[in-house]
Amino acid sequence: MGVNLRDLVTPVAVSLEELKGKVVAIDGYNALYQFLAIIRQPDGTPLKDSRGRITSHLSGIFYRTANLLEAGVKPVYVFDGKPPELKTKEIEKRIEVKERAAVEYKAALERGDMVAARKAAQATSKLTGEMVGQAKDVLVALGVPWIQAPSEGEAQATFMTKKGDAWATVSQDYDSLLFGAPRLIRNLTISGRRKLPNKPVYIDIEPEIVRLEDVLLELKITRDQLIDIGILLGTDFNPDGFKGIGPKKALKAIEEFGSLKAALEQKKVEADPTLDVEAIRDIFLNPKTTDDYRLEWGGINGNAVKEILCGSFDFSPERIEAALHRIEKETKELKKQSSLEKWF
DNA sequence: CAATTTCA
């Protein structure tokens, strides 16, 4: 589920207002998966249309994108392509977790434990190619660009951020920092209020920025060393990480020996003999990306949006129209700006 | 998650 750098970074709060006029490259798979997991009824059932097709991902991407557009933010969604060979183990692991969650979901429903049922249901979330395609259709109708990454979406989004085509990479995962993203935005949500799982407690979740430069300065390390720390903790390409190593020991080992390679040679840390550290480092240092993309915010096609969401997926026309109306003014501005940019 | 409705 991505590298967990939570304990090693210090995020700074950011408001939607501060993001006005800025391009954000959103990890599309990460966003859709989040919607699919979270937008559910108390018993864990996702939103569905009259034909039984899941619509949670569409509700999420429509309202989230509408809100970003209304705030004057320019989103571009980046979707995963073919995963690196080294990701196979992680993918198999995820499938296994989902299978176990499906069993637990059924059991929890049978004993009437709705809290456990919802939790298990979230873990069963499976994002299909068809669902991604539906989400892309909605984005096209909203005039919002999406990009197909050749491989990892976070790598492509980060490539665009490094180039300056985007101001920040948006994801809940920290992997983009290993890819070298200068800015990572997490919790890019609108409502900012979230219930703590299992407890009747609400906490404020506000969007936050993690700046790579700050992370490196604070930890007094280089990006190369951050990648090594990531590998010690576990990435999608070595999901188990190193036995007995958490953030503190990982940082200490790198401080002491300078690199993972040196720490291994000095027997400071012990690795699974099949682990190819250099191959993993290479994914983060030289990821497969493309510059074959165009970023244009073409303006909203309300009828197309309604045709998809209301005509096909049973969304309420009143609700969709209200949301479309809210963003009308702002999208006209965006379209005007995009078309003007061609002249300069 | 976000929108809408209900409630204090």
Added chain:
DNA sequence: TGAAATTGG
């Protein structure tokens, strides 16, 4: 009216 609860699909 703002926060809490419920609905959405």
